[in-house]
Amino acid sequence: MSRGSRLALVVMILGAMVMVYPYAYMLGSSFKTRKEFAEDRGSLIPARYQPGEILADLRGEPSARDWPGADWPFYQNYVDSIRYGRVDRFLANSFIYAVLITGVQLFLNILAAYAFARMRFPGRDLLFALLLSTMIVPPAVLLVPNFLVIRDLGLVDTLWGILLPSFAGAFGVFLLRQAFLNIPGELEQAARIDGCGSWGILWNVVLPLSKPALITLGLFTFMGAWNMFEWPLVVLSNQDYYPLTVGLSYFSAETSSDWPRIFAASVMGAAPLILLFLFAQRYLVGGIRLSGLNT
Amino acid sequence: MRCLAPYLYIAPVFAVTIVFSFVAMGISLVASVYHYDAFAGASEFAGLENYRRALFADDSTFWLSLRNTAFYSAMCLVGVLLTALPLALLCQRARRFQALFRTLYFLPSITPGVILALVFYHIFGVWGQLLDTAWTSLPALALLGVWSGAGYNMVIFLAGLSEIPPQFYEAAQIDGAGRAQQFRHITVPLLRNTLVFVMVMTIIGSFQVFTSVYIMTGGGPERSTEVIAYTIFINAFAVAGQMGYASALAWLLFAVVFVFVLIQMRIFRSRRIYDE
Numbered sequence: 001m002s003r004g005s006r007l008a009l010v011v012m013i014l015g016a017m018v019m020v021y022p023y024a025y026m027l028g029s030s031f032k033t034r035k036e037f038a039e040d041r042g043s044l045i046p047a048r049y050q051p052g053e054i055l056a057d058l059r060g061e062p063s064a065r066d067w068p069g070a071d072w073p074f075y076q077n078y079v080d081s082i083r084y085g086r087v088d089r090f091l092a093n094s095f096i097y098a099v100l101i102t103g104v105q106l107f108l109n110i111l112a113a114y115a116f117a118r119m120r121f122p123g124r125d126l127l128f129a130l131l132l133s134t135m136i137v138p139p140a141v142l143l144v145p146n147f148l149v150i151r152d153l154g155l156v157d158t159l160w161g162i163l164l165p166s167f168a169g170a171f172g173v174f175l176l177r178q179a180f181l182n183i184p185g186e187l188e189q190a191a192r193i194d195g196c197g198s199w200g201i202l203w204n205v206v207l208p209l210s211k212p213a214l215i216t217l218g219l220f221t222f223m224g225a226w227n228m229f230e231w232p233l234v235v236l237s238n239q240d241y242y243p244l245t246v247g248l249s250y251f252s253a254e255t256s257s258d259w260p261r262i263f264a265a266s267v268m269g270a271a272p273l274i275l276l277f278l279f280a281q282r283y284l285v286g287g288i289r290l291s292g293l294n295t
Numbered sequence: 296m297r298c299l300a301p302y303l304y305i306a307p308v309f310a311v312t313i314v315f316s317f318v319a320m321g322i323s324l325v326a327s328v329y330h331y332d333a334f335a336g337a338s339e340f341a342g343l344e345n346y347r348r349a350l351f352a353d354d355s356t357f358w359l360s361l362r363n364t365a366f367y368s369a370m371c372l373v374g375v376l377l378t379a380l381p382l383a384l385l386c387q388r389a390r391r392f393q394a395l396f397r398t399l400y401f402l403p404s405i406t407p408g409v410i411l412a413l414v415f416y417h418i419f420g421v422w423g424q425l426l427d428t429a430w431t432s433l434p435a436l437a438l439l440g441v442w443s444g445a446g447y448n449m450v451i452f453l454a455g456l457s458e459i460p461p462q463f464y465e466a467a468q469i470d471g472a473g474r475a476q477q478f479r480h481i482t483v484p485l486l487r488n489t490l491v492f493v494m495v496m497t498i499i500g501s502f503q504v505f506t507s508v509y510i511m512t513g514g515g516p517e518r519s520t521e522v523i524a525y526t527i528f529i530n531a532f533a534v535a536g537q538m539g540y541a542s543a544l545a546w547l548l549f550a551v552v553f554v555f556v557l558i559q560m561r562i563f564r565s566r567r568i569y570d571e
Binding site: 008012018019020021023025026029109116119121134139142146152164198226230233246249252266269270273274278 | 309
């Protein structure tokens with residue numbers, strides 16, 4: 001390994017530590033008692049996991065430092081955040097919203113992308129341009145307008161109100177259309193000769209050949225839905241419907257927030273996506289390259 | 296029936312996107328010329344009064360929040376360029392560990408912004424009340440923005456770098472060009488489109504910053520972190536009877552962001568990098 005490469009490696013490792021530090025802080029704090037966190041919110045490792053404590057524990061000696069809550073199970077904050085904060089409910093809500101949005105958006109975008117990629121009809125290019133033009137308006141600008149629509153439809157504080165605006169997206173249609181365009185026309189003709197209609201071709205020929213694009217879009221949509229905050233914050237007032245993001249902001253705004261419990265809930269809110277990412281990394285990275293390069 | 300089929304395929308997507316973009320913008324355009332109380336349902340025609348109030352009234356926070364947003368955006372832009380591109384160049388050289396680094400640097404992009412804001416709220420507190428003084432709070436928020444955007448943009452730069460044919464570097468080496476010269480005369484020109492894309496997307500994204508402000512500072516201290524998206528949110532949903540005013544603010548934000556969208560569209564219409 002050359003000197004330059006070694007230096008690069010060192011810098012990258014330092015950078016990686018900067019990236020991981022907040023996660024370590026979150027995880028460590030989620031194991032602290034409330035009193036411990038109030039007295040020392042800077043330390044990464046809770047008192048019970050300090051090396052001295054663990055050694056003393058292994059030797060069977062009584063703990064040298066009398067830290068509060070010595071007989072307290074390490075997962076207590078996780079249990080309490082569910083028992084008293086209904087975090088399980090918020091997590092379930094987030095999951096339901098993300099699954100519904102992903103499922104419906106994939107289905108509707110597939111239909112539109114298929115028509116735009118594999119069919120000829122009057123006005124096609126104009127309609128496609130019209131659809132793409134909706135991507136120009138950024139979400140922060142659409143917040144108030146979309147709220148006015150949802151309110152006029154009488155859907156404030158309902159499941160439909162949260163989900164409806166996310167049921168389709170121009171970016172998804174664009175991404176899938178690109179994938180569908182790459183499928184050779186001969187396959188389609190062969191299927192047509194075998195008696196397939198356009199519906200049959202979509203499900204039996206086009207979709208099986210477009211799995212990577214479908215997975216990429218599915219992941220992006222799922223993550224976007226899991227992370228969404230401002231929209232549900234605006235549309236919902238009934239706590240029973242809160243997704244985790246809004247629930248967390250609600251807890252943190254309380255005057256006497258129980259921060260270790262909030263961190264425990266945060267760990268539970270961040271973990272699913274990180275696990276998903278570890279398994280499906282290549283699709284996401286591929287999707288970013290696609291969105292980044294517009295090829 | 297046959298000629299109707301394509302329209303049936305695209306109908307659902309159009310129904311949703313048209314309603315939640317064109318119709319919504321239309322409604323908000325109308326709302327912006329009314330004194331509009333969404334909760335009481337009362338409204339009174341106001342003409343351009345809401346826009347005048349935002350742009351010229353003494354008590355208007357539009358210019359203040361626009362200035363804060365622009366500062367925030369500038370800090371994010373510089374920060375992202377100074378981290379993402381060097382990281383991409385380094386990551387390229389760290390061959391065996393590239394995948395591991397990409398995973399770690401990418402973590403913030405897959406974590407809910409609310410959670411990042413909550414964690415950094417405490418980290419900044421431990422570091423010395425960064426969020427409690429007017430002149431450090433906005434840079435602190437920008438630091439979070441850069442930290443969370445560095446890995447994402449690094450991946451984009453990595454993709455751009457991998458598109459540059461290695462023969463170019465080999466030829467330059469034979470001609471005796473050093474590393475700095477190669478970077479200046481091969482990497483930068485051929486990465487230009489990726490660079491512009493990252494810059495524009497960073498600006499557009501940071502102009503919409505909301506979550507970290509809402510969670511960490513609430514616009515304070517002394518309005519030093521009041522950004523446009525937050526001003527819109529407060530006027531629309533926290534103060535009664537300001538929905539029309541908030542709609543006018545949203546249109547002004549759109550006007551600002553639209554300039555950058557146009558720049559981006561121009562650049563991507565002429566995307567030819569190798570024949571220059």
